[in-house]
Amino acid sequence: MIDETANANLKSAPGVTRLKLTGFRNYAALDLTLDPRPVALFGSNGAGKTNLVEAVSFLGPGRGVRAAGADAVRRRTAEGHDPIWAVYAEAMTVEGPVSLATGSDPAEPSRRKTRLDGAATTQTALARLFPMLWLTPREDRLWAGPRSDRMRFFDRLVLAGAPDHGSEASGYEKAQRERQRLLDKQYEGARVDPDWLNALEAEMAARGVALAAARVDALARLQSEIDARPDTAFPKADLELEGLLEARLAAGEAAGVVEDDFILTLQDARRRDGAAGRSLTGPHRTELSARHREKDQLAADCSTGEQKALVLGLALAQASAIARVRGAAPVLILDEACAHLDVARREGLAQGLLDLGAQAWLTGVEAGLFEAFGEGVQRVRVEDGVATRLDDQG
Numbered sequence: 354m355i356d357e358t359a360n361a362n363l364k365s366a367p368g369v370t371r372l373k374l375t376g377f378r379n380y381a382a383l384d385l386t387l388d389p390r391p392v393a394l395f396g397s398n399g400a401g402k403t404n405l406v407e408a409v410s411f412l413g414p415g416r417g418v419r420a421a422g423a424d425a426v427r428r429r430t431a432e433g434h435d436p437i438w439a440v441y442a443e444a445m446t447v448e449g450p451v452s453l454a455t456g457s458d459p460a461e462p463s464r465r466k467t468r469l470d471g472a473a474t475t476q477t478a479l480a481r482l483f484p485m486l487w488l489t490p491r492e493d494r495l496w497a498g499p500r501s502d503r504m505r506f507f508d509r510l511v512l513a514g515a516p517d518h519g520s521e522a523s524g525y526e527k528a529q530r531e532r533q534r535l536l537d538k539q540y541e542g543a544r545v546d547p548d549w550l551n552a553l554e555a556e557m558a559a560r561g562v563a564l565a566a567a568r569v570d571a572l573a574r575l576q577s578e579i580d581a582r583p584d585t586a587f588p589k590a591d592l593e594l595e596g597l598l599e600a601r602l603a604a605g606e607a608a609g610v611v612e613d614d615f616i617l618t619l620q621d622a623r624r625r626d627g628a629a630g631r632s633l634t635g636p637h638r639t640e641l642s643a644r645h646r647e648k649d650q651l652a653a654d655c656s657t658g659e660q661k662a663l664v665l666g667l668a669l670a671q672a673s674a675i676a677r678v679r680g681a682a683p684v685l686i687l688d689e690a691c692a693h694l695d696v697a698r699r700e701g702l703a704q705g706l707l708d709l710g711a712q713a714w715l716t717g718v719e720a721g722l723f724e725a726f727g728e729g730v731q732r733v734r735v736e737d738g739v740a741t742r743l744d745d746q747g
């Protein structure tokens with residue numbers, strides 16, 4: 354008998370098959386043909402490795418690994434700026450091959466315009482077709498750094514498995530900003546339309562509960578993925594979300610009840626939020642904490658190396674949780690991930706990525722860092738804004 358579930362799971366993981374850059378950061382022009390394997394970029398500091406993975410990150414939802422604006426990536430030379438920039442890719446997705454293009458909008462150079470198969474697209478469509486997870490050296494300080502960075506990281510993990518998460522989050526933020534604008538006016542003595550305020554709070558509650566529910570769901574899947582994994586080279590984390598809505602949803606309360614209560618909470622908080630100039634309750638204030646299971650200590654108290662290993666372990670576990678649910682692993686960008694790993698961990702990372710079948714983009718200063726991948730990676734040398742594939746296409 355044919356195993357239908359096994360067949361349904363046989364999807365090709367998303368990945369770039371051709372990447373073209375024009376006037377992007379230190380690349381005047383680039384045209385790389387790739388296969389589905391992970392890509393290892395190596396070259397000296399300042400060669401353009403992060404610039405290249407940033408271009409790849411522009412193909413997914415969001416603002417990319419550096420959260421840069423459209424103007425910042427336009428190529429600067431001694432003569433000035435190149436007039437336009439563009440990233441073009443042919444890519445495999447879970448729904449088949451597509452072309453993705455993003456670049457400066459001639460009408461408005463500070464804006465970035467993205468097209469999918471030649472037509473305007475949405476962040477949700479990109480998240481569905483080209484889910485992506487990334488880790489950069491910035492995430493090394495994730496556990497000890499500010500709460501907002503940690504939640505941004507976690508929300509990206511959620512988004513890679515739940516493509517609507519981004520639009521729920523931006524819908525929530527938009528309603529929240531507008532409500533705050535009204536409360537600020539009211540605090541200064543102006544009259545505001547109570548119906549408008551009620552409508553905004555209802556919107557915040559609906560979006561906020563959807564947002565929190567997606568987080569709770571993703572966390573549960575991620576935690577069970579971590580628990581079920583055999584001992585890998587990466588330490589296991591015990592995760593916890595601390596948030597007004599998340600706590601109640603995780604305890605199994607009905608979403609409708611939590612939503613109605615949140616509306617009342619927001620109504621009660623109007624005066625206080627107006628005085629404070631910001632909204633003091635809601636899923637934008639949620640905190641994520643992690644414990645290093647084996648050491649039984651908070652991630653924030655672990656050594657730098659342990660903290661880094663915890664984050665990598667989380668990203669790998671989330672990638673396989675997503676592969677389980679959606680049938681294919683997301684694209685992974687791991688900028689400088691190998692730099693401070695010992696040999697055993699580099700081998701563990703290579704094995705983990707090869708098992709996932711994900712197209713991972715790895716960077717490092719020398720090719721030797723990727724030895725553990727054997728023939729499992731395609732190697733690209735990066736030198737002063739020029740990237741060259743070493744091997745012939747496999």
Ligand SMILES: Nc1ncnc2c1ncn2[C@@H]1O[C@H](COP(=O)(O)OP(=O)(O)O)[C@@H](O)[C@H]1O
Pocket residue numbers: 377378379380396397398399400401402403404405425426427428429430
């Ligand atoms: N808009 C730009 N135009 C031209 N060069 C840029 C631009 N932005 C960054 N660079 C240059 O790119 C280089 C850094 O590339 P990067 O990809 O971060 O290096 P690495 O290989 O170390 O990751 C720097 O020399 C920087 O000056």
Ligand SMILES: [Mg+2]
Pocket residue numbers: 402403404688716
């Ligand atoms: Mg770099």
